[in-house]
Amino acid sequence: MSEPPRVVLDPTGERRPPQRERAARLDSLRGRTVGLLDISKARGDVFLSQLEKHLRERGATVLRFAKPTFTKPAPIDLRQEIATRCHAVVEALAD
Amino acid sequence: MAFVKRDCPTCALVAPVLAQLAGRLALTVYTQDDPSFPDGVAARDDTSLELSWHYGIEAVPTLLRVEGGVETARVLGWQRGEWEALTGVAGLGAGLPAYRPGCGSLSVDPDRVPALRARHAGEGLRARRVELAAQEDEMEAMVARGWSDGLPVVPPTPERVLAMLEGTTRAQGEIVATVPPDLVPCSVEKVAINAVLAGCRPEYLPVVLAALEGACTDAFNAHGVLATTMGVGPVLIVNGPIRRALGMNAGINVFGQGHRANSTIGRALQLVIRNVGGGRPGEVDRATFGNPGKLGFCFAEDEEGSPWGPLSEDLGVPAGRSAVTLFAGEGPRTVVDQLSRDPESLCRSFAACLATVHHPKLVLAFDAILAIGPEHARVFREAGWSKARLRERLHALLQRPAAELRRGAGGMAEGLPLPEGFKGSLPKFRPDGLLIVHCGGGAGLFSCIIGGWASGDLGSRPVVREIRT
Numbered sequence: 001m002s003e004p005p006r007v008v009l010d011p012t013g014e015r016r017p018p019q020r021e022r023a024a025r026l027d028s029l030r031g032r033t034v035g036l037l038d039i040s041k042a043r044g045d046v047f048l049s050q051l052e053k054h055l056r057e058r059g060a061t062v063l064r065f066a067k068p069t070f071t072k073p074a075p076i077d078l079r080q081e082i083a084t085r086c087h088a089v090v091e092a093l094a095d
Numbered sequence: 096m097a098f099v100k101r102d103c104p105t106c107a108l109v110a111p112v113l114a115q116l117a118g119r120l121a122l123t124v125y126t127q128d129d130p131s132f133p134d135g136v137a138a139r140d141d142t143s144l145e146l147s148w149h150y151g152i153e154a155v156p157t158l159l160r161v162e163g164g165v166e167t168a169r170v171l172g173w174q175r176g177e178w179e180a181l182t183g184v185a186g187l188g189a190g191l192p193a194y195r196p197g198c199g200s201l202s203v204d205p206d207r208v209p210a211l212r213a214r215h216a217g218e219g220l221r222a223r224r225v226e227l228a229a230q231e232d233e234m235e236a237m238v239a240r241g242w243s244d245g246l247p248v249v250p251p252t253p254e255r256v257l258a259m260l261e262g263t264t265r266a267q268g269e270i271v272a273t274v275p276p277d278l279v280p281c282s283v284e285k286v287a288i289n290a291v292l293a294g295c296r297p298e299y300l301p302v303v304l305a306a307l308e309g310a311c312t313d314a315f316n317a318h319g320v321l322a323t324t325m326g327v328g329p330v331l332i333v334n335g336p337i338r339r340a341l342g343m344n345a346g347i348n349v350f351g352q353g354h355r356a357n358s359t360i361g362r363a364l365q366l367v368i369r370n371v372g373g374g375r376p377g378e379v380d381r382a383t384f385g386n387p388g389k390l391g392f393c394f395a396e397d398e399e400g401s402p403w404g405p406l407s408e409d410l411g412v413p414a415g416r417s418a419v420t421l422f423a424g425e426g427p428r429t430v431v432d433q434l435s436r437d438p439e440s441l442c443r444s445f446a447a448c449l450a451t452v453h454h455p456k457l458v459l460a461f462d463a464i465l466a467i468g469p470e471h472a473r474v475f476r477e478a479g480w481s482k483a484r485l486r487e488r489l490h491a492l493l494q495r496p497a498a499e500l501r502r503g504a505g506g507m508a509e510g511l512p513l514p515e516g517f518k519g520s521l522p523k524f525r526p527d528g529l530l531i532v533h534c535g536g537g538a539g540l541f542s543c544i545i546g547g548w549a550s551g552d553l554g555s556r557p558v559v560r561e562i563r564t
Binding site: 006015042069073 | 229242251285372373
């Protein structure tokens with residue numbers, strides 16, 4: 001007689017994050033709105049200001065956003081605002 | 096109905112009574128160990144203990160009256176008067192003593208309970224059941240599936256998980272917290288599974304549940320504590336009566352190895368974050384160095400030997416209640432001062448060492464725990480210093496002139512971006528950013544500092560949770 005199967009219980013969340021298609025790449029920056037999300041680390045603003053300059057030179061409208069603190073995920077309202085107002089977003093930090 | 100076993104002298108004693116009753120009543124006798132017992136009665140086989148479990152039989156013989164499928168009376172052991180009242184038959188067991196206690200039912204035999212519970216209560220378990228292949232080594236199988244923190248884990252069989260769940264009265268399906276980083280709702284059952292993996296005993300489970308609730312608050316910010324490049328992890332400090340009940344260590348080698356509750360409770364929390372929350376090193380956990388305490392860092396305060404009230408009381412839990420405090424901390428470092436015999440001198444040593452937490456020029460950025468050893472605590476006790484006075488003095492000593500903290504000051508680029516005209520001084524810690532606990536072995540003029548992480552609303556605040564047992 002064979003032994004009954006040994007069973008253990010799954011300790012994981014038993015969830016697999018859904019694979020999402022990446023958004024289509026922008027063919028041009030001209031006339032598009034690009035969000036710059038500062039995660040609020042030191043000197044992130046310096047880096048993003050430089051990026052903003054280059055983006056504007058290429059015809060993009062730039063909106064600046066900042067997380068309240070770099071230690072926590074961006075609040076859902078902020079994510080929503082970026083998603084509705086921008087065609088693309090750059091999240092950046094410096095240190 | 097009667098439940099009996101051959102291996103019980105009282106059951107053997109009442110065998111003639113059962114035979115007497117069987118002729119007069121609709122009596123069904125269930126035998127737990129030998130279906131040929133008792134003589135003279137066509138007993139039913141309950142060697143599987145299924146009915147014994149179902150009816151919650153604790154002793155044999157047990158006599159039940161069941162009417163319309165509902166139990167209306169129960170007698171444990173042999174008690175002539177009770178048996179006669181239950182059956183309505185007089186003159187039972189002539190010649191027998193009036194009373195004999197029974198024996199333990201096989202269905203409550205500690206060696207059999209885990210399997211019985213798994214067989215009969217296991218339907219309530221919701222976690223996916225994973226069958227191990229015949230040739231799989233069960234210890235290797237746990238690691239291969241990614242469920243381990245790098246040390247061997249205890250395989251979470253249904254038997255072990257159900258035994259773990261006995262440690263709480265909370266329903267196994269109740270959601271305890273939403274666990275970062277994947278923000279997964281985590282049930283009591285999932286916590287129990289990970290507590291088994293960690294090596295916890297069932298009685299530790301309430302501490303793990305309270306710790307998980309505390310960790311998954313916005314104030315503690317377990318997501319950030321996990322994700323940071325800094326080497327911190329959850330540090331758990333246990334206060335109240337449960338410390339003694341669990342045999343927790345607050346003394347010699349308090350931060351070290353050797354005590355199961357200390358070693359496994361913090362580990363269980365970290366395994367929940369890993370397995371349920373999906374927080375793994377190299378993925379969302381980006382620690383540059385980490386620290387060995389990230390395997391699990393949990394200890395108890397020595398309240399009995401302390402000159403002061405417990406940490407949990409400082410954080411708002413009434414004295415005498417069990418509580419766990421969570422602190423986002425690095426590994427402990429020792430403060431050596433073997434010469435100070437007065438509080439002022441010892442405070443100056445503490446302040447000199449506390450000032451260096453993470454960097455002497457970085458202030459108001461990190462909290463810290465000061466764990467005062469018994470020999471150092473004695474200095475304050477003998478001088479009659481309260482904890483409030485100690486804290487106040489330390490804060491005063493930990494004021495640093497702005498000129499020393501500015502970027503570039505002292506030939507060090509690191510420092511604060513203070514405005515040009517800013518003068519005056521700044522404190523090392525937030526007003527409530529220095530936690531003081533009493534613990535450690537009785538010999539050694541030492542204390543310990545556990546440095547924190549980004550403090551306050553910016554990062555993590557210490558969180559206390561009462562432990563519900």
